[in-house]
Amino acid sequence: MRERRFLHTIPWMQQLFIAFFYLLYLASILTPGYASAHGGVVLEDDLCVINVGFYQAHFTIFQPINTQHEQFCEDLPGTGESVFVLEYLHDGLEQLPVDFRIIRNVTGMGLFAGVNDVEALGDLDVVTEFYHPPVTEPDAFAVLHEFAEPGAFIGIVTAVHPDTDTLYTAVFPFEVGAFGLNYPLIAVGVVLGLLAVLAVSSRWRSGGATVATLCAGLLLPMTADAAEIEDVVSADGYYRVTAISRIHPLAINQMHAWELQVFDRSGQPVINANISVSGGMPAHDHGLPTDPRITRELGEGRYLLEGVKFHMRGAWELYVLIDATGRPDTATLSLEL
Amino acid sequence: MRIFLTLTALVAAIALWWWIFPPHPGWSEDELVSIQNIWLESLPALPDDPTNSVADDADAQILGHRLFFDLRMSATGTTSCATCHQPQRGFSDGLALSVAIGQTKRNAPGIAGLAWSPWLYWDGRKDSLWAQALSPLEDAVEHGGSRLMFAHLIHTDEPYRALYEKVFGPLPALDDRSRFPIAGGPLASDEGRAAWDAMDPDDQREINRLFSNLGKAIAAYERLLVHGSSRFDRYVAELMETGDSEQLAGSELRGLRLFINEANCTQCHNGPLLTNNAFHNTGLLSLPGKLPDIGRSAGLRKVRDDEFNCLGPYSDNPTVCDELVYAGSGKENVGAMKAPSLRNLADTQPYGHAGQFATLGEVLDHYNEAPDAMIGHNEAKPLDLWPWQVVDLEAFLLTLQAPLATDPSWLEPPDQ
Missing domain, CATH: 1.10.760.10 (Cytochrome c-like domain)
Structure with missing residues (x-):
């Protein structure tokens, strides 16, 4: 009798367990950090994005000593060493001198302080907590500041266009230390969590699995012999590309060349085309370890692509952008190593 | 039950x-x-290094071996390559950040098998063993020397001089201190930099050539370190x-x-x-x-x-x-x-x-x-x-x- 009751409880226990972990997970992503965007920083696809004029940058704060890898958009859980990282999403910002200032928030506007409120303060030096003079950084702009005490602050990022003297400014108020949980978002999280439990425990699961399997099937590479990729049609159908590796079989960690054969719709060779090649591993979110280039046209629509290297096994893609007679079009070559 | x-x-x-x-x-x-x-x-097989014509030369290996362990290859006489690349520790040093004359910004990696790598350093800022070997010699927190200083060491130390000339040919006229000051280089601090800038460009190139040859000898030695x-x-x-x-x-x-x-x-x-x-x-x-x-x-x-x-x-x-x-x-x-x-x-x-x-x-x-x-x-x-x-x-x-x-x-x- 006792065993039977125990067995009966298993689906319930499973669902409780799943619900519990979902809630834990949601609480962890919805509480401080991601949940606290305001002012000049907006959340876009889980990124903290800052707008400096029309330039955009990814903005994150870390407190590596206290919270290791945890990212914060604005409000910081504690005082101490804080690393502000600004990564440019927009081409152009890396060519402008960018400076970074943190002032104590004495605007009286709290978390709603804006550019006008900061300008109204006049001399910022008297309220400045930290200042990093303008620098031009090609990759990312990172600064480190140690907050001694909790409080309300405003971050100010300024970029000056060297030719036009135009000033681009982003202002974002934030708090350091001692702030509570974000209850409305947790409530949303609880609802989402319950929905997720329903989804997991109902028929949706098998449906989802079928869709996932179908998607995986569609994503499988289309080519069997990786050293030769035959007759790939470009996205808009203008060109057909065949690629033949100069090394057989293909190998990792070896610099090598490919021959690309480019034909038009009617099968005629395409000559004098501008071709550029990029690529990467879609599953790993990274590009090629090299920047390959077309170094020679070999005649009859054949082009020599040099400087190709693959440094991992797995599924790779090469994107061949072809432009002949003003018709740019990209052929995607898939290969498995 | x-x-x-x-x-x-x-x-x-x-x-x-x-x-x-x-x-x-x-x-x-x-x-x-x-x-x-x-x-x-x-x-x-050990890949060739066409940029280093003495990469597999026996005398260059001997010269490189000496240079690698020589404490005189530093401004203070306290640091050699082996300070941070200790053979008994897999050619690393057991420290999080290496310490030579000062503390470096990175961890010293082991160096065995690096002849197979197209890139050197954690960030790949060098593209050959010989180019890599030059960098610490002039770094203020590592060996703290200058290329003129190293040139004069090779010139004044008889065994070094003989071995160097056997591998690379005659040394420049380093006796002429008006042409070749006793210390200095393009990466040195004020005084050494000024001494370098005052040199004739042809003489600078001669010193650069000599300095790069020291790297090539050290590389020849390091190519022997294989797993x-x-x-x-x-x-x-x-x-x-x-x-x-x-x-x-x-x-x-x-x-x-x-x-x-x-x-x-x-x-x-x-x-x-x-x-x-x-x-x-x-x-x-x-x-x-x-x-x-x-x-x-x-x-x-x-x-x-x-x-x-x-x-x-x-x-x-x-x-x-x-x-x-x-x-x-x-x-x-x-x-x-x-x-x-x-x-x-x-x-x-x-x-x-x-x-x-x-x-x-x-x-x-x-x-x-x-x-x-x-x-x-x-x-x-x-x-x-x-x-x-x-x-x-x-x-x-x-x-x-x-x-x-x-x-x-x-x-x-x-x-x-």
């Missing part, structure tokens, strides 16, 4: 045991290929010959299985030296008080501007520079560091480009979790391994331990 419960508990215990310690079921065809790929016997056959390699040899081997067991075999399969290690640590010598952002934390390291992105700019690179005037063959010419410049270079070899890991702790991890266990925990990178994007994905699987991986990694396949006399300071 009680018997039923006892039996259930027993079955559960056995199932748990099999889950944590699964018996070794043998290898599939694909797994055998993966295992052979990381076997030392699959390593191609030896480990217990793992003996395992593979026996496996290939007889289909079975007792060299690895239990936890080590389970670790090997994880290594080539679900732990994704061979994505970057592939090939017989267990590195693809390429750059990856794996989200290591910056040290307290330090900004996150830009890594390869900055390294690529430096190597392109380096006068001692493959394409430069001191390269012995600037026509064979595909690695430099086609070096990838994508965004993923931000925060990326070179994947190190995993051979002889037990000798080279702590780990990480700034020595962030004291133990292998900490490294593996980091990759198991794959947390967000502070700068750029962490390429690694969380592995979600169980704690005992992490222990198995570590057990396997420690089977890659082996003495170098190098004559022991090269691993000690030379008799002079």
Whole structure:
């Protein structure tokens, strides 16, 4: 009798367990950090994005000593060493001198302080907590500041266009230390969590699995012999590309060349085309370890692509952008190593 | 009832045991290929270095060996290459950040097997062993010297002078101190820099040539430092010959299985030296008080501007520079560091480009979790391994331990 009751409880226990972990997970992503965007920083696809004029940058704060890898958009859980990282999403910002200032928030506007409120303060030096003079950084702009005490602050990022003297400014108020949980978002999280439990425990699961399997099937590479990729049609159908590796079989960690054969719709060779090649591993979110280039046209629509290297096994893609007679079009070559 | 419960508990215990310690079921065809790929016997022959015409010259090796261990190769007389690259510690130093004249910004890696790498340094800011060897000599916190200072040392020390001239031909007229001041170089501080700037450009080139030759001799020596056959390699040899081997067991075999399969290690640590010598952002934390390291992105700019690179005037063959010419410049270079070899890991702790991890266990925990990178994007994905699987991986990694396949006399300071 006792065993039977125990067995009966298993689906319930499973669902409780799943619900519990979902809630834990949601609480962890919805509480401080991601949940606290305001002012000049907006959340876009889980990124903290800052707008400096029309330039955009990814903005994150870390407190590596206290919270290791945890990212914060604005409000910081504690005082101490804080690393502000600004990564440019927009081409152009890396060519402008960018400076970074943190002032104590004495605007009286709290978390709603804006550019006008900061300008109204006049001399910022008297309220400045930290200042990093303008620098031009090609990759990312990172600064480190140690907050001694909790409080309300405003971050100010300024970029000056060297030719036009135009000033681009982003202002974002934030708090350091001692702030509570974000209850409305947790409530949303609880609802989402319950929905997720329903989804997991109902028929949706098998449906989802079928869709996932179908998607995986569609994503499988289309080519069997990786050293030769035959007759790939470009996205808009203008060109057909065949690629033949100069090394057989293909190998990792070896610099090598490919021959690309480019034909038009009617099968005629395409000559004098501008071709550029990029690529990467879609599953790993990274590009090629090299920047390959077309170094020679070999005649009859054949082009020599040099400087190709693959440094991992797995599924790779090469994107061949072809432009002949003003018709740019990209052929995607898939290969498995 | 009680018997039923006892039996259930027993079955559960056995199932748990099999889950944590699964018996070794043998290898599939694909797994055998993966295992052979990381076997030392699959390593191609020592690659030529056409940019260094004395790369395999016996006298250059002797000269390089002396230079490598010579404390006079520093401004203070206290630092040699072997200060941070100690043979008994896998040619590293056991410190998180190396200490020579001052403290460096990065961890000193082991240097065996680097002749197979197209890039040197964590950020790949050098593209040959010889160009790399020059950099610490003039770094203020490492050897703190200047190229003129080293030129005069070679010139005034009779054995050095004889050996140098045997390998590279006559030295410049270094007796003429008006043409060749006793110290200085383009990277030196004020006084040394001024002395260098006052020199005739032809004389500067002569000194640069001499200085690059010292790097080429050190590189010739370093090319002798090659990995030896480990217990793992003996395992593979026996496996290939007889289909079975007792060299690895239990936890080590389970670790090997994880290594080539679900732990994704061979994505970057592939090939017989267990590195693809390429750059990856794996989200290591910056040290307290330090900004996150830009890594390869900055390294690529430096190597392109380096006068001692493959394409430069001191390269012995600037026509064979595909690695430099086609070096990838994508965004993923931000925060990326070179994947190190995993051979002889037990000798080279702590780990990480700034020595962030004291133990292998900490490294593996980091990759198991794959947390967000502070700068750029962490390429690694969380592995979600169980704690005992992490222990198995570590057990396997420690089977890659082996003495170098190098004559022991090269691993000690030379008799002079």
